[in-house]
Amino acid sequence: MTTQQGTALTHALAEVPGPLPASGVIHVATPHTSRFTIVGNHLAQHAELSLTAIGLGTHIQSLPAGSRIGIKALAARFPEGETRIAAALRELEAHGYLHRTRVRLANGRITTRTVFCNQPGTMGAPRPEPLTPTPAPTSAPAPAPAPAPTPGPALAPPATRGSMPVPAPEPAPVPQTPTPASAPTGSARKTPARLLPQPRELTAELRQTASTLLADLRRHAPELVLSEADIERLTPATATWLERDAHPDIIRQALTTDLPQPVKYPAKFVRHRLTVLLPPPLPGTEELLPDRPTLVIPMQNCEGCERGYRSRVPGHCRGCRAQLSAA
Structure with missing residues (x-):
């Protein structure tokens, strides 16, 4: 079996064009004829995505609509x-x-619409219009000679009143398009909506605290029931408040005090307050943050039971470590 595998590998390497590298991976590329997906290197070799996210993105891109x-x-x-x-x-x-x-939906139910882009940043961009070929210029035919005028009755001279000629009619006035300055004040464009605040660095601790605070709002204000998609969208803005040393009680009070009755769109209402009432950063925050020690131990996923636990290094939770020690 080993000899057959070695022989097959030798034949496969002999068909690789060009010199083989001294070390590292050697690609044996066979063209696909069916059941394949084109994945960009910006996803397959992303410098910031985890290996799980890269593999999951490749899998989603290969699925049918x-x-x-x-x-x-x-x-x-x-x-x-x-x-x-x-x-x-x-x-x-x-x-x-x-x-x-x-x-x-048309029946009144709310659902989550998921869209996957094979190239980030192209969603919403106008697609280039197809180019229409310009017809080649053709030589115009020579104009036909004008027919000779046929003799007719003599035209009478212009009508006159007494000794004064009748003036010719004036041309119709051309309608003028009003300029932007003459437009009414009510047609002025509305002020664009403010963008959601974004933290300088959305760490795992900030994300966890912000998402928990948003999900807990309905305990203090039953009107503010947010969906999972709304919490994911508003988490960076809430993390910006936490990054600027705003206590969670202060954020909760700013979001739940003096609520309008009724709150028709809770997510838009929370977005508005997170954007408009955002406090400025404290003086010296930029100089103090790099030297501030990390007091919160990060969350880890147990390699045995996938249960979350706090530890500075990945590994097993307390229960799995006890079972491994007993074994």
């Missing part, structure tokens, strides 16, 4: 748990590959 790519559907397909798959989806969404929005 209409496939279910929810957390539970992907967790049932792959051995990774829901926590790791949810983190990978958030990475793809943060880098512009994945877009999740809440839309209302």
